[in-house]
Amino acid sequence: MGATAREAHPPVNPLMRAILGLFAAPRINMREDYEKVRRAQRALSWVPRDPERIFDQSVTAHGGHQIPLRIFLPRTASRKGVLLFFHGGGWTIGDIDTYAGTCRTMADLTGQVVCSVDYRLAPEHPYPAGLEDCLEVAETILGHPELAEVDGPEDITLIGDSAGGNLAAAVTLALRARGSALPAAQILLYPVTQWDHDPRTSPFPSVAEYGTGLRLTAAEVSDYVAMYQPDPELRSSPLVSPLLADDLSGLPRTLILTAEYDLLRDEGEAFGAALRAAGTPVRVERVDGALHGFIALPRISRHVGTAYDVINDFLDGGMTQTRELGSPSAGTRR
Template identity: 50%
Template sequence: MAINKAMRAALKALSYPDLDIKNHYKLHRGVIRLANPPARKPYYSTWDHKISCGDHQIPVRIFQPDSPGSHPVLLFFHGGGWVTGDINSYDKVCHYMAKATNHLVVSVDYRLAPEHRFPAAPEDCYAVARELFVKTHLLGARPDQITLIGDSAGGNLAAVVSLMARDRGEFMPKRQILIYPATHYDHTPQSPFESVRENGMGYLLTSKRVCDYMELYSKDPEDFQNPYFSPLLAPDLSGQPKTLLITAQYDPLRDEGEAYGQRLKDEGNDVLIHRMPDALHGFFSLPPRFVQVRRCYSLINRFVAEMKE
C-alpha cells in the first residue's frame, strides 16, 4: 500500500515531535505491549528458553515454522530504540517470520535501557549468538545456517554483534540482515544525513525521539563514538558477514543505514542495499497484507536461499 497524500496527512497528525520519551518511557512500553499482544496458541508452535550471561539470564523465544524437520535459524534482535519492545510485543512478527521464511526464529529479550544502559544490550545479544554458534547441538543448525537479523535498534545490534564477533574471534556469522538500522549517533539538525531533516517529522518516528532513545541508551556522551554504539564510526569494517540491508523511503534513519551498507561494500564485503519505496520506519512490523512487508520477505528469502538444502 503506497503512502498517498491522505495517509501522509494522517501520519503527520499522529506524529508528536515533543513526545517526552525520556520521562515517560515506562508508559510508552505499556502502550506498545497493549497494542501488540502475543499471538495465541495453538496457532503456532513456540517455546521459551533462557541463556546464562554472567549474573543474569537472557530470555529467548523460539518460533517453529509450519514444516517438520530441522531448519536454518534466524537470530532476531527486536527494535524499539533499545528502550521499548520485547519478545511479547514482537511475538506476531516472529511467528510470521518463521512461517514466511521456513526458518526457526530465535527472538532475544535483551536488557533494556535506561535500567540497563550501553553496552548491556549488545553484550546480551552477543552472548546468545555465541551460545548458538558454539553449541550447535542446541538447535541442530550448523553455524553457516544461522543468520543475524534485526530491525531499527535491533538492526544496530545485529551489526554490532557481527563487529564484536570479528573482534573477539569466538565465532563469525556468515550472513546478517539489517532492516532500517541505526548506525550513527547524531539525529539533530546538524546531522550529516539529509534523511534526518527530510523525514525527521511527520512520519511517526521523529528525529527528536531517536535523540531521546539514544540519550536513554547511553551512559556517557563518549558512548556515541564507540563503534559498538555507532557502527558507522568503526575504523575498520572489513571481515563482515554477507549483508542484506533494507531501508525505508520515509525514515530519518534511511541515509545512515545506506551509508553503512556502502562502507561495508567499499571495504570488501558482499552487500545488497535495497530502499523500500513508499515505506516508513517500522514497516517490518506491519501485517503481511502490506506490500512493503511482502517485498521485504521476498528479499529475505532470496538472500537466505543458498543455505537451504
C-alpha cells in the first residue's frame, strides 16, 4: 500500500503499447458520429434469435413509454435468481441487440437468467432519462419479484459494464435514497465513477497512462459525459459521478472488475476503496492484460474466462480478493 503511483500502476512498455494499439478504435468525433457508430454496431453484432432461450418483454414507465427488456435463459440453469443488466456504450451507443451476444454468454457462463434493459440513450435523451429507465425497471422487479419468477430482492443482482456500471451504481444510490428495496448485490465491470477524464486535470494516473491509443480514449469518454449530462455544473452529482457521493454506506455487497490497460481502471478501484471505507462489503479485482470492454469478447477469451471465474465465485458469496491492489489517487474534486 506504500507503493508510489508509478510502482502501483506501471506503464505499458513501447512494444506492448504498439501491440495494444492494433486494437484501438480510430478516433472519431462521437458528438457528430454517434449515429454512424450505432448503425455499425448493429450491423456487426447480429445474434440469431432462439425463441426457446431469448425473448422480449417490456416495462411501462410512469411517463407512458415502453422500456424494452430482453430475457436470456442459460443453457443450463445452475443458479437461482436474475442478473439485471445495464449495457455500456457511454450512455450514447449500444442496446439490447448489440449486447445480445454478451448477455447470452453471461447467462450460459453464470447459469443464471439475464434481463437486459434497453434504456433511452443520449444525446436525444440526456440525463436523467437513461437512469430513470433503469431505475424504473429495477424498482418494478425488486418490488414485484414474482414478475421475474424469484422469491424476493435477495435473488436479484444488478450488473453493468462501463456506463452501464455507472448506471448500476447510480440506481442503487437512488433506491437507497427512496427507501426502496435493494438488490442482493451489484457487479460493476470497468465502471465510469466520476466525470473528469481530461489527462491534464484528472486525479487518476490511468487516465493519462491509458487515455490515448488504446481501446477507449479519454477524449471519447469526455464526449460521452458531455452528451449524457450537458450541464458541466451538474456532472458532480452522485447520480452521475457515484465516487463523489457523500455517503456510500448501506449499499448492496459489490464486485468491481477493472481492466489493467483501461483509463477507467483507477476510478473503478477508487470507488471500491470508497465503498469499503463507508462499510459497504466490496470485492475489487483487476483483470491483467485486459482492455476496456473485454466482457464483450468471445467466451473463449482468457480475459472473459478470468472475469466469470470471479463473477461466479462472487455470486456464490465469495468476497475474498485474490490480491491487494495499490491505492489509486482519491478522486474527490468537484
